[in-house]
Amino acid sequence: MATTSKDSTLLQVQNLHVEFSSRRGKAQVLNGVDFEIRRGETLCVVGESGCGKSMTALALLRLIPSPPGRISAGRVLFQGEDLVSASEDRVRAVRGNRISMIFQEPMTSLNPVLTVGDQIGESLRLHAGLDLARAKVRAIEMLKQVGIPAPELRVDEYPHQLSGGMRQRVMIAMALACRPDILIADEPTTALDVTVQAQIFDLLRDLQREKGTAILFITHDMGAVAEMADRVMVMYAGRVIEQGTTAQVLSSPGHPYTRGLIECLPELGSSLGSDGSTRIELAEIPGMVPSIWELGQGCAFRDRCPHAMARCADDVPPMFRLGQGTGAAFGGDAQQPHGAACWLHAETQAVAA
């Protein structure tokens, strides 16, 4: 599959709202999420636990447990077709076929009583209509592609016979079996060691280059973002608070939260400063993420924000377009807009379209 031009939009998420009902009332888990994924790119979603990043991924595939959850508003346009209002049959045809997902924990997301080959072959039998024997041949091929040694033997093994890194490779093989247009990877390496993580990152990059698959990469590791992403979106309390290219977001973050996330990281090389005897205190983001019941009016980050103003308590800031007129390096062009939802930018910038 050849990669088409970078700017063609594959998936568009508009004003997505997800709510969960509980005894205390309705909890707004996603509160108007807007973004798009373009063909062949990697979009990273960053945020702390509870910010809604995994929920966004589940909503795209209509996998939100319902009840108690439901998509209460918004559209997910996949190649122009709205998946939110589509029939369950139609979504099934897309899920695991055109859009597939790798989960965080390779042990709990593989079925322990089925062989690896059966699990990879399942989507092929379902979506591509292959019979058992041909599905197995394809499964062996997939295992080979994801770099598993002796795939002819491994195909008949069970998940417990594989190491963590190999299980995650199997998950990737399953997800890629039908050559999806979009691969959603929900923290695919958090359970793995760094040297294995590096192998998986390389594998994802190589497969993406070969097949032109777009990747929605969910992570909390800023280092992984720098390595994997073409574009980044930062989420906080169910909203997208910053969006832009990797260079824009990492080197000139527009939202105080993004800046805090980058500054609070200990980085390699910290001991090699001036004389090495001083230990710099890490920057902290004070406090913690507010509970979903305490969001109230205004910006959800205001209590932890060093720049909070009176206005922050009253209104939720819209996404402001940053860096207009500062040249392409700091990203003001129409193709690669850089936006941040913070009132700090209200005076200088116009509201993004």
Place this chain on the structure above:
Amino acid sequence: MTAPEHTDVLLSVRDLQVHFPRSKPGWGRSPEVVKAVDGVSFDVRRGTTLAVVGESGSGKTTTALAVMRLAPVTSGQLRLGDTDLGALEGEALRQARSRLQIIFQDPFSSLNPRERAGAAVRAPLDLMNVGEPAGRAQRVADLFKAVGLRPEQQHLFPHQFSGGQRQRINIARALATNPELVVCDEPVSALDIAIRAQILNLLVRLQRELGLTYLFISHDMAVVEHICDDIAVMYLGQIVERAPRRAFFSRPLHPYSVALMSAVPTVHGGRARAAARIQLSGDPPSPINPPAGCRFASRCPVAEPACAAELPPLREVQSGHWVRCRRVDVVDGMPQAPLHLPTA
């Protein structure tokens, strides 16, 4: 903050081995032995932090548990100050436990869900008979303040706290008995990045104020570089490199240390760093039948045939800098690494 050069040694570990027998199916076959820790020696100076780094299965947590006397010590010596920790049994061991405490990785499973936070922190005071009973409530309140919690939060249950707050409760509980040594077993791995910085800063502050000694177990090189004074890198049950922080991070010598550092993604490195990365293939060998020679030889990019034949000794190539690799040469007193960090 670095400790003065000649601080005395608080914890001394010599040739520690922790082997777990594992029964094999079938009769008349000798049980297999998992050599989780296989000959580990190090010292931790009073008031400093020794970080033990390694990947899963390297034996770093088992080392920590053995130091805590929570894992069976197969052989080797453990000394805490003047006490032979490895030889203590029964009541004497129980009493010695007030001098060493541990902070576990998972702030959720390490607190009893039915016990109020204050009671969890008070329990060691009662068990170890620390101070007068009348003063213990005040001590618990002080501990809560010291770790950045409000004293009135004592009455809450663990589920009413966030992950970072629970880790603060764990730290308060560990500090209750005024321990000399605190073993931190991946204390920030389960926390969100924004909370990690808070807990790391808290640990550094408490060390400065209370003169604590940390044995810090982690797999995160960046966290370790930030917090440690000395570092030991473990691979498959053995230490492969041990050095003061600055010496190690400016010039890692063992090929595994170099590969491990190059595998860490960094914000400033980005894709250039990823492209120049040293690739390790495969997984570490099994600790049941570790290879006879260098344990890293099968994955090492610069291994020679001789590496697989004989286990190299841990040797001191520069003052305080120990490495277990036969390919490290010393030229004019300067050790030369066989594998270099890519410059990207």
